[in-house]
Amino acid sequence: MEAPIRAREILGFTLLSLLFFVCRSSPSHNLLISNAERRIDLSSHIVKVYLTLKVENAGSTPTSEILLAFPPTQVDHLATVEALVTKGKRKKTTIVHLDVKPTELPDAPNETKYFTIYLANPLNSGESTTLEVLYLFTHSLEPFPAEIGQSESQLVFYRDSALILSPYHIKQQTTFLKAPSTKVESFTRVEPTNRAGTEMKYGPYEDRPSYSFSPILIHFENNSPFPVVEELVREVEISHWGNLQVTEQYTLVHGGARHKGVFSRVDYQSRPSLNGVSSLRYLLARLPPRVHSVYYRDEIGNISSSHLRTDSRKSELEIEPRYPLFGGWKATFLIGYGLPLQDFLFESSDDRRYLNFTFGCPLLDTVVDKLTVKVVLPEGSKDPSAVVPFPVEQHFETKYSYLDVVGRTVVVMEKKNLVPVHNSHFQVYYTFKPMFMLAEPLMLTTAFFLFFVACVAYLHIDLSIRK
C-alpha cells in the first residue's frame, strides 16, 4: 500500500516543481499575495495549518473570489478548510466567517485541487485584505519506521512544500513548522531555513511566481497516540416522553506506527515512561451536561474501566479500552447515554419541531474516517429535513422499535474524514402530533383488554361435545 503512494507523491512533486517557472494565465491573475505566513502545527496527529494571507487586487476589476490551491496528495487528507476575515481595529474586531467551497478549474496543472473563498464584499482594484485560513489534514504523518517495538518511540514523516502552492504570485512568504518535541531527526533545507527548538522556519522567500513548489520532508518524533475511529455510527433517538437516547458505536484503531513483536506486560507496567509511550491508554469524551445512564460496553459485555465527571456545563467521560492500544491494534466499543429532551428539542416558528445536536465525534483529538449520524424520529412524525453546516450525504430509513406499527423515520447523514472541528450543531426539522405518543399505550391496553375478554369468553363457553 505504502510504496505506490509514495512513488506517486514523489512523481507529483517533481512534476509540480517542474512548473516552478511556468507562468500560467489564470482568470484571477489580477490578484497577488503580498505577504503570506503559514504555521503548521505537527504536535498531534491532526496537522493544523494556519495561513495568513494578505491579498491585493492588482487588477482593474473588482473580485470576490480567492483561490486556494492544494496538491492532489494533500487534498485527500484535507478534513476541513475555514477562512475568516477580521474586521475593525483593535478591541472592536469582529470575525467574519467566509464561505469556502471546492472548485474545479479546467486547466489545473497536475490535478491541483482548488478551494474558493468567497469574500463578503468584493475586493476593489488596488485594495487589499487579510485572510485567515485554517485547514486540517488527517493521516498526513507517515510513521517511519512503519513498525516499532514496544520500547521504541514513534517517528513520523511529514511532507509538504517549503513554498505555498498558490495560483497567485506571492511577494513574501514564511512557513513555520512546529514539532511536538525537540527530537527532530532530519528536515529538508531550503535556504533560508532555521531551526530553533521545536520550531523550523522556512523563509522568508521573496517573489515566488504562482504554482511554486519545493518539497520538504521532516522526520521527527511524535509520541502522541493516533486515535483513529475507522467507523462511527451515532444513533440519536428522540422520545417525546422526555428522553434523548444516544448510542455511539466505535471502531477504534491506533493509526500510528504498527506494533511489532512482543508485548510484555511486565515492561509496560514497570517502566511506563519508556515502554509503550505512544500507546493509547485512555480516551476522553466530552458529553453534553445533564447526561444520565451512561454505559460503555462492547460486544462481549460491560467494560469496567471508565470514569464519568459531570458538572453544570459539561460532562467528561474518561474511557479506557480493554487493553492499551498499540499501533495497528483495534478495538470496538459502544457508548450510550440519555439526555433530557428539553435541552435539545425546540419548536420552530412555523410549528415544527427541531432537534439541535452536535454532529461530530465526542472523543477529543480523534479523527473519524467515516461517520454516520442517524436521527430516529418518533413514530408518526412527518416531513423530516436536516440542516447541516457542511455537505453530507443524506437519506432516509425506517426503523422498527418497541411495538412500532408504521415504523420510525430515520434521517441518516454520512460524512467521511472528520476532525473535532466538525463538532458543530446540526438541526433536524419535523412535524409531530402529540396524539401519536398515546398510540402504543392504547395499543397495549387494547391488547390486554382483548386478552381478558377472550379469557372470560373461554371460561363461559362449553365446548364439550357430550353433555
Add this chain to the structure above:
Amino acid sequence: MAAPEISTAAVPTLYTNNALRNAFGGVLAFFILLLIGVMAFSIRLFSVIKYESVIHEFDPYFNYRVTQFLAKNGIYEFWNWFDDRTWYPLGRVIGGTVYPGLTLTAGTIWWLLNSLNIPLSVETVCVFTAPIFSAFASWATYLLTKEVKGTGAGLTAAALLAMVPSYISRSVAGSYDNEAVAIFALIFTFYLYIKTLNTGSLFYATLNSIAYFYMVCSWGGYTFIINLIPMHVLLCIVTGRFSSRLYIAYAPLVVLGTLLAALVPVVGFNAVMTSEHFASFLVFIILHVVAFAYYIKGILTPKMFKVAVTLVVSVGLAVCCAVIAVLIALVASSPTKGWSGRSLSLLDPTYASKYIPIIASVSEHQPPTWPSYFMDINVLAFLVPAGIIACFSPLSDASSFVVLYIATSVYFSGVMVRLMLVFAPAACITSGIALSQAFDVFTRSIKFQLPGISSNTEVDAAETSSATAKAQNDAVKTEKSEETSKNRPSKKSKKKEKEEKPSTKAKSEKKRLLALPLDSSVISLLLLILLGAFYVVHCVWAAAEAYSAPSIVLTSRSHDGLHVFDDFREAYAWLRHNTDVDDKVASWWDYGYQTTAMANRTVIVDNNTWNNTHIATVGTAMSSPEKAAWEIFHSLDVKYVLVVFGGLVGYPSDDINKFLWMVRIGGGVFPHIKEPDYLRDGQYRIDSQATPTMLNCLMYKLSYYRFVETDGKGYDRVRQTEIGKKYFKLTHFEEVFTTHHWMVRIYKLKPPKNRIRGKSKKSKSQKTSSTSNRAKRSGTGKKNPWH
C-alpha cells in the same frame, strides 16, 4: 413462605357460601402463584444487578453462540451447521450433537419478540431465559404437588422451589445452560404423568409425551425420567396398584415418547439402542403382561385362570429369556456395553476416576460434600424425611411416585454434584408437603382450642380434606366408568370411597381427638415460621453472594473499595480484534467455548469433550518441553497459545492447578507422558523441589515467563510458594499479550526457522525414520503424535 400462611389464613373466611369461598380461594391461589413466579424471576436477577447482563461461565457461551447462529441463519441452517471454528481440524456437527431445546426455546422467544417489534438482542433473551423458566418450573411444581397433596402443599412447594439455592445456582440470569429449561421440563413431565395417573385421560398422556419430548430436546438428563417412571410403574404393579390409569399413563409415554425422542438428532437411534432406555421397554412388556393377566382374569373363572397363569408364566419366561439374550448380545457388541461414561459413573461412582480422567476432571462431576447439601437445599434437608412420612399417610399412586423420586434423586445427587439439581425439586416437593401438613395440623388444633369458631371449623376441616381428596375423587369417578379396573381398585380409592360416605360430624370428632395442645401448637407454628424465615434468608444470601458471580468477571473487595478483574474478556477482546480471523488458538479445553464465542477464533479443543485423543494431544503439548510442544502445535496449525495464570493475583482455578489433569489425560493416550515425572514424592509442586520435567514443561514456562520480574522473587500467590525456575527464555514462543492482572497470557508460535541446506537433509531423514517406525516414535524419538 408467604404461601402457606396466606392460604391457611384464607380458610377462616366469613363466607358461608362454599362456591364463593372456593372462587375466592382460587383467585388468592392464583395471585400467590403469580407472586411466586415474580419472586422466582427476581431472585435470580442479583447477577444482573451486582454485575451486568452477561452470559456466565463456559457452556452458556456455547449455547449463546448457537442461539446467535440460529437467530441469524434460521432453523434449517442450524440443523445442518457444521462448525469449523472448533475442534480444528476435525470440526463439529453442531446441529446433530447439541440438545436443541434451550437454543430453540430462546430462539423462538427472540423471534416472537422481534416480530412484535420489540428489539431485544439475542444476548438479553439468553440472559433472561433461565429466570423465566424457573418461574415456569415453580408453577409446574405447584401443579405436581397439587396433584399429590392438594393446593396448600402445592403452593408451599412452589414457593420453596422458587428460591431453592441448588436450582438458583444453575438458573441465575445469564446462566444460559440446558438445565435452565430442563428442570421445568422435568417437573412438568412428572406433573403430566401424575395427572394422567390420577385422571386416566389420554389427553394428558399425549401431553405427557410431548413434555417428555421437550425434555429430551433440552437435556441429557431425560434418561432420569425414562428410568424413574418405569421404576414407579413397576413399583405400582408390585404393590398391587395396577390399574388402567397406570396403563394409560405409561404405555403412550413409551411409544410416543420414544418415537418423538428419536426425532431429536442428538438422540436418534440411541432412544432404542442404548441401555439407558432398556428399562422402559422391559417395564412396557411387563405392564402388558400384567394388563393381559388382569384381562384374562376378568373373563375367566378363577379355576381357568389358574391354568392360564401357569401357561402364560411359562411362555412368558421363555419369551423373556429370548429377549434378554438378544439384549445382552446387542449390549455386549458395543464397546462401552451400551452405557455412556457419564451414566456409568452414576451407577459406579468410582468408574470415572478409574477409567475416564476427562470426566473426573470436571469439578461438577465430583461427589458432593455434606456442607454442599446444607448450602444447596438448606432446611429442606431436615424437612424431607417428614415429607416422606407425610407421603405415606395415605399412600397414593402420586405420593408413592414422590417417594420414589426423592429416593432415587438422593442417590444420584450423592454421586455427582451436578445432579443435586434433580434432587432439589424433589426436596422442595416433599418439604412443601411436610410444611403444609404441619401447618394444617397446627392451625387446625389452634382453631379447635379457640372458643367461638368451632362451628366454622367443622365445615372447614371437611373442606380441606375434601380438597386434598378431590384429585383422588376424580380418579375414582373415572375408574367407575371403566370395566376392567373394577375388579381390584387400589386400597387408596377404596378408602376414599368410604370416606365420602360418613358425615362431616363424625370426621370432626375424629379430628378433635387429633388436636394438639394450644400452646405447643402455637410455639411449633412460630418455630416453623422461623425455620421458613431462616430458609428465605439463606436463599437470598445464596442468590446474592454465592451464585451470582458470572465467573468471567471477578471482583474482590479490599480496603480501598471494589476491585474488578476483567482479564478474560480483555484477552478475548484482544484476540478478536488483533489477530487474523482464521488464526487457531490452543488452550486447555475449559476455555474453548469462551474463545469461540467471545474471541471468534478457531480453537483446537473445547468444553464439548467428544474427542479424547484430541484433548490428550493438547494435554501432551502442554506437558511437553518447549520444542516438542511447538512441533505438536505447529502440526495443528496453531498460531496462538493461551494460558490462564492466577499466580499474580491469587486466582486459584488457573492452568497450573489444572495441569495434573492435562498430564493424566495426555498420558492416557500418549504413554510417554508419565504422571510420576511431574510429581516429587507424590506431591505436586512448582517450587525449587519440583522435578525437572515439571520445570521444563510448556505450561510451567508459559505461566511463569518473566514472572520473577514482577516482585523480584517470583512468589506465586495461589500455591503460596516461590517458583522453582525463575529465569528462563522462550525459544519457540513469544509473548504477544498479557492481561492487566496477568490472568491470561497469550503466546505466539515463532515461525519455523529457515532450513540450512546441510541440516535439512538430516532432519528429513530423521523424520522419515520416525514415521516409518511407529514403535520408535512412541519411545524416545519424536514425541509429536501428529507426525
